[in-house]
Amino acid sequence: MKFIGTNDLRESYLKFFESKDHLRLKSFSLVPKNDKSLLLINAGMAPLKPYFTGLQEPPRKRITTCQKCIRTGDIENVGKTSRHGTFFEMLGNFSFGDYFKEEIIPWAWEFITKELEIPKDRLYVTIYLEDDEAFEIWKKSTDIDTNRIFRLGKEDNFWEHGAGPCGPCTEIHFDKDPSKGAVTSAEEFVRESDNDRIIEFWNLVFTQFDGDGKGNYERLQNPNIDTGMGLERIATIMQGVDNIFEIDTVKNILGTVSKLSGVNYGEDPAKDISLRIITDHVKSVTMMICDGIQPSNEGRGYVLRRLLRRAARHGRVLGIKGIFLNEVVQSVVDNYGGEYDELISKNDYIKKIITLEEERFNETIDSGMGILLGYIDELQASKENVLSGEKAFKLYDTYGFPYELTEEILEEKGMSIDREAFDKEMNSQRERARSARGEFTYMGGEDSPVNSVPGEIETEFIGYEKSQIEGEILFLGTDEEVRESLVEGEKGFIVTDKTPFYAEMGGQVGDKGTITSDNFKIFVYDTKKNVGGKIIHYVKVQEGEVKVGDKGILEIDIKRRKSICKNHTATHMLHEALREVIGEHVNQSGSYVDSERLRFDFTHFQGVTPEELRKVEDLVNEKIMDVFNVDTNEMTLEEAKTKGAMALFDDKYGDLVRVVEVGDYSIELCGGTHVCNSGEIGLFKIVNESGVAAGMRRIEAITGFEAIKYMEEKENTLKNACSTLKCNEKDIIKRIQGQASEIKEKEKEINELKAKLTSGAEDDIINSAKDINGVKVVVYDLEDVDGNALRDLGDKIRNKIGSGVVVLLSKASGKVNLVAMSTKDVINNGIHCGKIIKEVATVVGGGGGGRPDMAQAGGKSPENIDKAMEKAYEVIQSLVK
Structure with a gap:
């Protein structure tokens, strides 16, 4: 078999399916979009769920991706086994109601045997025991020996996840040791798979049913194809190794850890575990931070913190002194930056976040050590030798002190942990986390009427050009049910064929306004998109009755929209000014724009000084007064990048993107609404700057009439202060300083008098x-x-x-x-x-x-x-x- 590098394998797969008319998409972010059922993307198909369910229209019926994934369910096994890792890449090709088994089975065989040149006598195939169709296609459309096809039951070859789309699957397996002879029965196949001789590397799922979760299935009108092949798994096959840590890209990172620690891989099994854990975890946290995840004590931020601290902990086990994880990050960037170029652009930022967190962990270790030693003293005083699970969990959960470290230190003292009680606390925490996420559908959205808008219903947004238009009511309902009508006094939601209402997106709030006709008057109090991307008008019926099929005039609150536009355009200009004043490392991490103010979160590692804030504010106001035209144009993503447009490039964009240019000053990808020229903003005023997370700052600002009102309030405060102090404005500082000195003198006199009084009481006290x-x-x-x-x-x-x-x-x-x-x-x-x-x-x-x-x-x-x-x-x- 020929050696193929991991990066070449990825490219070979994606190019192969491009040749089969698939649209190649870059990996989606590790952060799920509109999917509350997942903390992190954990499978290649996870970001594509809305296409499978029909809630969203895919950009093409055929798609291929290499998806970044994180799984932490088996974190305790990472480093101890040859296959467990928290970060992995999943190669996948998908059909949304287009091709089916007849195409994918021969394509898979072609890729494996011709592109990769894997010998056919080292391959086995399994199918669902009732899937005669798949067997016939394998038999007629490939040259596989049918004696190498085995039928297995539901637990092995039927993909199902609660209620929703499901179906049989066929898996392709590799024989690591064909010298033992061909496998001749399903029973022998299962036994050899359990013995790790035969490994599965590609799963082709035929999503052809809609299941109710109780064993009842209806055939889908348009079945789908969902395949998944672990890049690391196929790399071990093509590179002739038996361990994901020995494939070229991962081995390079492990080599960096080995060099930093002075520990040679393969000499000490215990130290090898630590080398593998650091390698895997740094890879994971690098990818997570690159996708905008910040260390925290909850959710995905907690997963990040746990992985990072676990890696730092094993650095100590290997004898590494001081901060070192950022040096491992460079190796990750070197090996993965070719595919994920955002790693290169965010390299310094990722290293800074990891360094800050590693420093914080070192402090945590020291404080946690003090608490643990206190627990040990208590155990020794009471002549006990088992630390309670509750205390061990508190160390782990509250102080971030690793369980393994607690266990190791206790063992040195001849003590142990009540592991059963610790596990009970851990399971309780997991249950709380599950409960907090609640119950969700296959799609990962809340199972509510607003998320049941049929996929074929589309709303044309005309809000860039117009503030009012006549539209037709296509779908409506309440929080409880889909309805045919809403009557006076009722609250609910409405979907129309066209709308000028901007749905909340990209940090910009949704529009408010009215929908009216001769038969009804409706107040639109918010506009958002549901999990399927449909524009939803949240409404209260003020007069009459509205029915599906009715037409009405949709009109936005134009005064409110204009204020939002001022703040949104100012946000773009603020972004550019920050990069100019503070540095090119500044990148947008989030924003919020409404009619009253704007909020802008950005990457920076220290507070912005008053001098820097003043420069930023002056620069934005200078550009406002230059009265730049604000132009919006559609172009391809590559054209936008060539023009230097800034964007959140972990987001997904279609074939065409909308580019907003403020003169020759600012250029960004943006779907929001903006002023026609910068002069409309009037005035820009920063009102607050603060830190929101490690390496993350936030600026809040106001524009237009809100800024004028703010300045008037400040002026009135100053006038009232002058009146109270009986001085004019130019003397107010001098007057305040004078009064402060006077108060200080009075306090000194009072303290001296108190001292004399207490001295006089000395005799009474002694007596x-x-x-x-x-x-x-x-x-x-x-x-x-x-x-x-x-x-x-x-x-x-x-x-x-x-x-x-x-x-x-x-x-x-x-x-x-x-x-x-x-x-x-x-x-x-x-x-x-x-x-x-x-x-x-x-x-x-x-x-x-x-x-x-x-x-x-x-x-x-x-x-x-x-x-x-x-x-x-x-x-x-x-x-x-």
Whole structure:
């Protein structure tokens, strides 16, 4: 067999199916679109579900892809087996009601035996036991030996996922060791597959039924083809290796990890596991961050964080010191950047995010270690040797402390973890996550009337050119059901044949407005797209009754739309200004545009300085005043890239894209609505800048009349301040500084007076001393003394009494200050100020602690001071030996 590199295999497959009239699409993002049933894309067909269900029209009836996928269900096995990995690529070709078994079976055989030149005597095929049709096609349309075709049951050769499209499948298998002789029966085939001699590498699914999930099937009018071949799996076959970590691209990354750690692969089985885990996980997190996923404590961000921290943890196992994962990232980019060019453009950004997260993990490890050592102390004190599953899970879940590390450290102390209780906590968390996602259909959308709009219903959007038009009602309903009509007072949704209403998309909110006729008046309070991409008008009927088939005038709120347009165009200009002022690394990560303000999220690793913000704001306003024409044109994606258009290139675009140009200043791909020239924006004002995630900043801004109103409010505030301070605007800073100095002086005088008053109380405090088992004890309550003054007073009292313990309490500004001090000699009698203050502070609703000779605390319940004083005597009595 000839050696074929992994990248060449991918290209060979995609080109082959292009030759069979398939449209080649780039991999979709790992982040599912309109699919709440998935956290991450985990199969080649997952992003194409709306095409299979008929909710969306595919760009072509035949499509081929190499899809990036993440699966973490078997994460514990990654590195330990030859096949488990969290990131993989799935080669696929798909037919949406076009060709079927008669075409795909011979094509598959052609690709395998002619393109890849795999010997036929090393191939086996399985089919569903009742699929005579597939058997006949294999027999007549290929030259396979029919003795190498085996019929298997539903669990092996029938693809089904709850209710929805399903059908039989045929799988193609490779014999790793033909020297053992040909397999002659289905039973022997299953046995040899279980023994890992025969491996499946390509699954051809014939989606020909609609199942109800209860064993009942109806034949689809237009059956589909859905195939999947793991790129890594076929690469192991073509490269003569038995491990996905030994194929060329992955082996190159593993070699980088080996070099960084100084550990040679293949010499130590335990260390090999760590090398493989780091290789796999860094590949995964690189791809995830490239697709816009950020580390977090929930959802896909949690998956990312877990993988990244697991990789960092195994770096420590291999003895790697300090930050290293970003160096592995470069190897991922070098090996995968040819296919996924966004890895190259986002290389620095990915490395920065990973570095920040690895640094944070190192800090977490240190803090988690302190907590774990505390647990160990508790176990030793109680003469136990099993850490509770709840505590181990808290370390893992709350502090990000890896289970393996907890287990390893405990083993060194002769201890273990209650694994059963830990697993119970883990399963509870998974169940909570599943419940939070709720129940969804095959498509992954909520099973609701609004998502049941038939695929053949299309709405023409004419909102770029017109703000009103006559349209026909094609479909309507409520949250509960599809209906034929809506009456006065009812809320629901309406689909029309054409509309000027822009549906929320690309960060721009949906339009509001009205639909009217002689028979009804309807308020449109929002416009969105459903999971099938249909434009949905969310409405309330104000007058009359509207029925399917009725016609009406659809008119948007034009004043609101104009304000939205101002903010949207300003967002494009802000993007360009940020790149010009801060740097070319700035990329849009998200946006929100409504009639009142705009919000723009972008990649940047530190706060934008006030000087930079001022430059950005000035630059945008300068371009507004240049009164640039805003032009929109349709062109191919390649033409748009050639022109330098910015875009979220992980998004999917059709054959033609819409390009928005603001003069010669800004050019972006965008489907939203915009002003005709930049001068319409009027004024641009930044109102806030903040961080939203690691490596992610957010700017909020306003335009037009909202900006003018904002400036007027600021002006009124300034005038009121001048009036209050009795000065003019140019002197206001000087007046405020003068008053601040005056207040500071007054506070100094007040503190000095308080100090004199407390000094005068020293004799009274000392005279209140009590004797507890031979120890002089002073517990005293003062009024309006802050923490610093209380500590100074305590020090003086301690020095004057010569031997003993002092506890002082003071109510100040509605809170309680506490301090406890003792002379050295009484510590030997059992006095410990930290223990005293801890218990006393609890009584006044606070907490604190400290050393044996000095401790302080605060509380928020001054009404309990008398009880706290009693508690002080009580605790001291219990401590004195």
